[in-house]
Amino acid sequence: MKEITVRDFFDAKKKDLALSLISEPQTLAKKINSPHVNRPGLALAGFLEIFAAERIQVFGETEVRYLQSLKEEDLLIRIREMFKLDIPCIIVSKGLSLPPIMEYLANDLNIALLSSRFATINLISHLSRYLQDIFALEKTIHANLVDVFGRGILLTGKSGIGKSECALDLIHRGHSLVGDDLITLRYIDDQLMGRPGRDFGYFMEIRGVGFVNVEHMFGIERTRTQKTIDMQIELMPWQDNMDYERIGFSDSYAEHLGVKIPIIYIPVSPGKNVSVIVEVAAINMILKGVGYDAAEDFNHKLHEEIRKKSMQKKIDNETKNSESKE
């Protein structure tokens, strides 16, 4: 399980969340290992049987007003009970002021007390996004990731099949590169996000040329820091017996980190322009998304044609029959 210290979090988000530290600096050593945030509400009222202590605790106006309503000795008991449950840190929203006893207890029991100028709801959504990103499931694969007409296309296939060359051709045609060779896939918001596997910049290795820097060669507008993955395209050597899709009915999926994405297999042979096929696949996907499916449309027209012919035959037969009777 991944974890970060409260100090890491504080240093990273100090500016974005307008955070300030109320407790002593040594309280920042605790670890955060949950991607969720919690509002303690009932826990402050003494109900601690179900309490997500491992989460960052956000105190909004409700919590602060409730604490202020308590008598000094009750306040002391409740806070102490909660602080003993090993919570990572507390963030108070809107810069609300807490009873002084809390600051004392926080220092004593080594729990970081932070204050944010954000409103509770904004603080929680911002925090959730940050934590989800930090704790996202991820894996790194050998692939290229390009943005083609706004769709994230993951190019996979054996080494040397021409993934980078295909990506380069797409960039040359005005599309953008997310990463070459190593892509880190991350599970965020039920979607698959991809970003470069390493942070060296937008280098690509093109066989016969060596390294090229896409950002310098084509400009920063042809690069993307990350992209949701919409489709995987597997490039493979042409095989005579392979069952390539001919119509576009079959729905094949690849699964990464539990997310299913459509996959298509494209045979590659020398002189075949793969990037055009990738573009076409992306546009076809956009069309399907807005409700136009070329395969269905064609088949519908074909069915109509066949039906007409069958009807005509029936009519012809009937006329023939009645003529022969006469």
Place this chain on the structure above:
Amino acid sequence: MKQKTVRVKNKLGLHARPSALVVKAATKYRSDFFIEKEGTRVNGKSILGVMMLAAECGSVLELIVDGVDEDYLLEEIEGILNQDFGE
């Protein structure tokens, strides 16, 4: 070279799915393969060609095969065209 006359058996005729089966089977073989219907001859390895025939149920097709593995090709295509595809 061999030639054989067959009838389309399935109710909905040679629509996209059966056509794809025919073409996919045919491309596995080295022999040339043509289908003729009412004087129109198409390449049996071309999906658009086969579908453009719009062969309805009961229509007569002439299968023409030519090459080293023509017997096997013909046998497999006949097998496919004899199915009813659950229609």
